[in-house]
Amino acid sequence: MSRLFRAVIMGPPGSGKGTISERIARGFGLQHLSSGDFLRENIASNTEAGVLAKTYIEKGLLVPDHVMTRLLLPRLEEMTCHSWLLDGFPRTLAQAEALNSSCELDLVISLNIPLETLKERLSHRWIHQASGRVYNMCFNPPRVQGVDDITGEPLIQQDDDKPEALVARLRHYKDVAKPVIDVYKAKGILHTFSDTDTDRIWPYISSLLSAKIPTDIADAQRASTH
Numbered sequence: 001m002s003r004l005f006r007a008v009i010m011g012p013p014g015s016g017k018g019t020i021s022e023r024i025a026r027g028f029g030l031q032h033l034s035s036g037d038f039l040r041e042n043i044a045s046n047t048e049a050g051v052l053a054k055t056y057i058e059k060g061l062l063v064p065d066h067v068m069t070r071l072l073l074p075r076l077e078e079m080t081c082h083s084w085l086l087d088g089f090p091r092t093l094a095q096a097e098a099l100n101s102s103c104e105l106d107l108v109i110s111l112n113i114p115l116e117t118l119k120e121r122l123s124h125r126w127i128h129q130a131s132g133r134v135y136n137m138c139f140n141p142p143r144v145q146g147v148d149d150i151t152g153e154p155l156i157q158q159d160d161d162k163p164e165a166l167v168a169r170l171r172h173y174k175d176v177a178k179p180v181i182d183v184y185k186a187k188g189i190l191h192t193f194s195d196t197d198t199d200r201i202w203p204y205i206s207s208l209l210s211a212k213i214p215t216d217i218a219d220a221q222r223a224s225t226h
């Protein structure tokens, strides 16, 4: 099997990480690992790390780095025979250093989206908590308002997504993300995209990935995921 492809997508809350990750997974066969979804799975199955992580998430705090790395790195060990895309990890310099010591990344996508756009998007974001599926009443509404397309279960809005919570989250994101962005910029693997509409960014991301992912890997991954 030729070399596998390792990528990370970074961006503030509401920047479109989940939306773009889903398109990348579908179009290029990369396995999408979202740190938020993975934490929710651990919380739902009451693992030791899940119980611990929940105490931080409930307070709107980041889960401590050592808990995150102890949770994510073994999960990545299970994915060694697959090309993957990490979403929401690494989020801090300590997490990036832990990741960089365990594998070589090929590409980091950073989304730089205006605050007003984030506010607008998050005010209409509805989530199916159990699966992490994301909807937006303006951009990608559910078939039936308020319920998940797959399970029919009710959708919720996160308190964190309210405008008054966003400014603090955004400032905190910028503080912790900047050293991580600087590391990957120095490595020459950072690609930053700025626009108010994912549909305008997507063609550029898609052609970047087409150029970066050797076709034999992309074909093999697509074949293995269908």
Ligand SMILES: Nc1ncnc2c1ncn2[C@@H]1O[C@H](COP(=O)(O)OP(=O)(O)OP(=O)(O)O)[C@@H](O)[C@H]1O
Binding pocket: 011, 012, 013, 014, 015, 017, 018, 035, 036, 037, 039, 056, 057, 060, 061, 062, 063, 064, 068, 088, 089, 090, 091, 092, 095, 160
């Ligand atoms: N890499 C990480 N390091 C520390 N805490 C994390 C990490 N990833 C997720 N978390 C915790 O899990 C929570 C849920 O993560 P998730 O990514 O779904 O939400 P979020 O950070 O609000 O993301 P977004 O709004 O950008 O989709 C976060 O608010 C944070 O407390």
Ligand SMILES: O=c1ccn([C@@H]2O[C@H](COP(=O)(O)OP(=O)(O)O)[C@@H](O)[C@H]2O)c(=O)[nH]1
Binding pocket: 011, 012, 013, 014, 015, 016, 017, 018, 019, 020, 121, 122, 124, 125, 126, 134, 135, 136, 138, 139, 140, 196, 197, 198, 199
């Ligand atoms: O061009 C876009 C991209 C995303 N969204 C919506 O904005 C919210 C945030 O997107 P996502 O969850 O993908 O962002 P993340 O928080 O993962 O970075 C979601 O309701 C998306 O449906 C949008 O309205 N326009």
